[in-house]
Amino acid sequence: MTYALPPLNALRAFEAAARHLSFKLAAHELHVTPGAVGQQVKALEARLGVQLFERLHKQLILTEAGQAYLPGISEGFRHIADATSQLKPAGTVLLQVGVHGSYDLRRLDLAAFRSTHAEIGVRMLxxxxxxxxxxxxxxxLIARGVSRHPGYRCERIDEGSGAGDWLVAPEGTADCPEIVSFRAWLRALPAAKPLADRRPRLVGGVRS
Known part of the structure; x- marks a missing residue:
């Protein structure tokens, strides 16, 4: 069976822009420029012969056609993601994790994570x-003090006040199984000890 489909990139641009109601936030998620998102959406509208968005001053609104189109497109992407996930054999999902410079990687206990999540490979930067x-x-990304960034979900992974450590992921992939598993792992880790508690103590003239 031959499917009459618009270009995949145009559908991705529409779906992201419709979720965020913003070309700028969609661009952050898709790692392209807002202009590129706008061009993809415009090309999709031309192909379909309908207007999907009302472009008002500093505001993007779905038209009736856009509202009707979005659920099916989003569901289609979910089906593709699920089918791809099921197709991959164990151990083939690679999660690339960025970490700010002052974070102690030993806290992550990656050996234990890998032993309980054999289906996920982890690469640190x-x-x-x-x-x-x-x-x-x-x-x-495990970032220091990044509590908000357009197009990204920022969730605190430590306790207490101050800047804190945050897990930052694109909105479009924040609920992927490997990121969900890694997020749960981070939240279950023991709290970092204050620096004062890490200093060796003198007991009877001997460091302990």
């Missing part, structure tokens, strides 16, 4: 920041 995440060099 340190130091890494938002630039590496936006450029697609890492899939997810």
């Amino acid at each position: 340190q130091p890494a920041g938002l630039h590496e995440l936006v450029e697609g060099k890492v899939d997810v």
